[in-house]
Amino acid sequence: MDLRNIAIIAHVDHGKTTLVDGLLRQSGAFREHQVVNERALDRNELERERGITILAKCTSVVWRDTRINIVDTPGHADFGGEVERILNMVDGVLVLVDAAEGVLPQTKFVVGKALARGLKPIVVINKVDRADARPDAVVDEVFDLFVALDADAGQLDFPILYASGRQGWADPQLDGPRRDLAPLFDLVLAHVLPPALDADAPFAMVASILEYDNFLGRVLTGRIEQGRARVNMALKVLRPNDHTTTARTANGRVVETGRLTKLLAFRGLDRVAVEEAEAGDIVAIAGLAEATVPDTVGAPELAGPLAAIPVDPPTLAMTFRINDGPLAGRDGGKVTSRQIRERLLREAEGNIAIRVSESNETEAFEVAGRGELQLGVLIETMRREGFELTIGRPRVLTRPHPETGAREEPLEEVLVDVDEPYAGVVVDKLSRRRAELREMRPSGGGKVRLSFLAPSRGLIGYHGEFLTDTRGSGIMHRLFAGYGPWRGPIEGRHNGSLISNADGEAVHYALFYLQERGALFIGPGERVYMGMIIGEHSRDSDLDVNPLREKKLTNIRAAGKDDAMLLTPPRRMSLEQAIAYIESDELVEVTPAAVRLRKRHLDPHARRRAEQRGETAAA
Ligand SMILES: Nc1nc2c(ncn2[C@@H]2O[C@H](COP(=O)(O)OP(=O)(O)OP(=O)(O)O)[C@@H](O)[C@H]2O)c(=O)[nH]1
Numbered sequence: 001m002d003l004r005n006i007a008i009i010a011h012v013d014h015g016k017t018t019l020v021d022g023l024l025r026q027s028g029a030f031r032e033h034q035v036v037n038e039r040a041l042d043r044n045e046l047e048r049e050r051g052i053t054i055l056a057k058c059t060s061v062v063w064r065d066t067r068i069n070i071v072d073t074p075g076h077a078d079f080g081g082e083v084e085r086i087l088n089m090v091d092g093v094l095v096l097v098d099a100a101e102g103v104l105p106q107t108k109f110v111v112g113k114a115l116a117r118g119l120k121p122i123v124v125i126n127k128v129d130r131a132d133a134r135p136d137a138v139v140d141e142v143f144d145l146f147v148a149l150d151a152d153a154g155q156l157d158f159p160i161l162y163a164s165g166r167q168g169w170a171d172p173q174l175d176g177p178r179r180d181l182a183p184l185f186d187l188v189l190a191h192v193l194p195p196a197l198d199a200d201a202p203f204a205m206v207a208s209i210l211e212y213d214n215f216l217g218r219v220l221t222g223r224i225e226q227g228r229a230r231v232n233m234a235l236k237v238l239r240p241n242d243h244t245t246t247a248r249t250a251n252g253r254v255v256e257t258g259r260l261t262k263l264l265a266f267r268g269l270d271r272v273a274v275e276e277a278e279a280g281d282i283v284a285i286a287g288l289a290e291a292t293v294p295d296t297v298g299a300p301e302l303a304g305p306l307a308a309i310p311v312d313p314p315t316l317a318m319t320f321r322i323n324d325g326p327l328a329g330r331d332g333g334k335v336t337s338r339q340i341r342e343r344l345l346r347e348a349e350g351n352i353a354i355r356v357s358e359s360n361e362t363e364a365f366e367v368a369g370r371g372e373l374q375l376g377v378l379i380e381t382m383r384r385e386g387f388e389l390t391i392g393r394p395r396v397l398t399r400p401h402p403e404t405g406a407r408e409e410p411l412e413e414v415l416v417d418v419d420e421p422y423a424g425v426v427v428d429k430l431s432r433r434r435a436e437l438r439e440m441r442p443s444g445g446g447k448v449r450l451s452f453l454a455p456s457r458g459l460i461g462y463h464g465e466f467l468t469d470t471r472g473s474g475i476m477h478r479l480f481a482g483y484g485p486w487r488g489p490i491e492g493r494h495n496g497s498l499i500s501n502a503d504g505e506a507v508h509y510a511l512f513y514l515q516e517r518g519a520l521f522i523g524p525g526e527r528v529y530m531g532m533i534i535g536e537h538s539r540d541s542d543l544d545v546n547p548l549r550e551k552k553l554t555n556i557r558a559a560g561k562d563d564a565m566l567l568t569p570p571r572r573m574s575l576e577q578a579i580a581y582i583e584s585d586e587l588v589e590v591t592p593a594a595v596r597l598r599k600r601h602l603d604p605h606a607r608r609r610a611e612q613r614g615e616t617a618a619a
């Protein structure tokens with residue numbers, strides 16, 4: 001059967017996974033009456049809940065006797081490193097651009113990678129059904145983008161489709177019949193070349209997606225670059241010696257040898273076992289114990305690893321500690337450092353972007369990844385599995401400049417769209433966080449588009465402030481932009497913490513008087529303990545307070561609640577907000593049922609001693 005391999009790339013949320021639904025449905029990949037979820041490929045629990053794709057996934061459809069393997073990629077910048085590797089498995093790409101939002105940082109990033117690979121993209125102006133769609137202007141933006149990215153003549157001549165993935169249609173003209181996705185399928189067959197690879201050479205494939213499956217163990221997905229894969233064949237896994245080189249190199253080392261126990265091909269949403277597959281096809285294989293991305297898996301006679309895109313280094317780290325607070329072990333069953341270590345090592349096995357190492361602290365681990373969202377997802381997953389943890393303030397990972405050895409830190413491109421009156425405060429806040437304003441221009445409808453280059457360090461915890469400053473109307477996009485010279489100190493949070501000085505249940509009466517001191521994070525009746533942070537002090541210093549103080553009573557005990565004493569609802573933080581909020585002498589306590597903030601040293605005397613030793617400057 002004829003074959004095409006394509007990837008779908010776009011900025012986050014521009015409709016990739018929804019379009020795949022339409023492609024699956026209209027190619028007859030679903031059985032009749034099969035109940036299929038929306039965004040069927042986003043099958044992990046957290047993907048479904050957050051409505052984002054985290055892991056790239058492969059699927060396939062058949063159109064006019066041609067099999068089309070489709071790889072859906074994650075749009076979120078934290079997972080952007082994967083996209084480049086995926087592009088190496090395909091011969092064509094669909095670039096989706098939201099007809100209202102237009103070209104955004106991740107569009108630029110992924111299109112740049114596709115053009116550099118020599119691919120000739122098909123541009124899909126998606127979500128044309130949106131009331132605020134401006135398809136013609138967006139086509140111009142895309143064209144300008146291709147020019148800015150040095151597209152060659154063939155690439156600049158890109159075919160365009162106007163589409164609504166959700167409504168399931170695509171047309172070459174804006175005023176087309178809007179009937180179905182047939183024009184898209186036909187264009188893929190006409191515009192994308194079939195893979196032309198040598199099926200008679202020894203088998204070799206670059207592992208491009210790694211998953212851990214409870215039944216199969218490590219499952220590696222990739223395109224067969226040469227030869228044929230057969231069930232039960234002997235395998236050799238080769239790793240390039242130097243992970244920083246992308247050149248084709250013969251000097252790899254053998255990581256492991258083994259046997260191909262299971263060969264899986266993609267059929268619609270399912271993976272089906274096959275006996276054999278040949279060069280050009282995208283398959284998943286199981287049977288290996290060590291192989292990872294981007295190793296080469298091949299026949300024993302293979303001389304060296306194939307060229308591969310190295311995995312991006314992590315940019316952000318957090319310390320995962322055991323929960324040693326007084327409420328530890330009440331709602332999570334998994335609390336020991338041994339359990340945490342095992343779980344983290346297992347994660348590092350199946351997740352190429354995560355690195356785990358022992359910490360200098362006792363009963364703690366350093367976990368490094370690509371961003372707040374990625375590490376947040378890991379913590380959230382562990383919490384649901386019954387783990388209890390305390391998490392330290394995130395730190396960016398610096399590196400020495402490859403030649404001069406000078407300290408460098410990760411930088412990000414930040415693109416902001418805000419209503420004009422809020423532009424000033426955004427520029428001011430970001431400048432204080434050492435961001436550099438690159439561009440500022442009106443973007444229509446009374447909005448301004450601002451573009452910054454900012455150290456990742458300064459962006460930790462900024463998003464919440466940004467939403468408050470722009471009354472929720474601002475939109476901010478971030479994209480890793482490489483490393484640059486260390487920008488010097490960045491001031492942290494201005495406000496100190498309100499810290500409980502006692503263990504027990506918070507009392508309405510006490511909270512009523514405490515709310516004059518700052519915003520509270522807890523309500524009456526909630527468990528508190530000595531050293532727990534129960535609110536934000538309105539001043540810049542920490543304050544120990546007593547949330548248990550009762551009203552002096554006569555001999556009649558009044559009801560717990562005093563009607564005249566109104567409490568402002570507490571400020572509740574999500575896990576990620578809490579992690580971004582804390583200072584270096586503070587921790588987030590995470591259990592299956594609660595997210596609490598606390599001081600690293602619970603006892604006020606220990607805290608003062610640590611302060612005198614200058615320990616707070618740990619980060
Ligand atoms: N109006 C409109 N909305 C759409 C269309 N396609 C998708 N959406 C909506 O856009 C949102 C994002 O859709 P997804 O398919 O998850 O987008 P994605 O590009 O896969 O997102 P990531 O994988 O997280 O980058 C969802 O709320 C969809 O319902 C469309 O054609 N028109």
Ligand SMILES: [Mg+2]
Pocket residue numbers: 016017018042052053072073074075
């Ligand atoms: Mg998606």
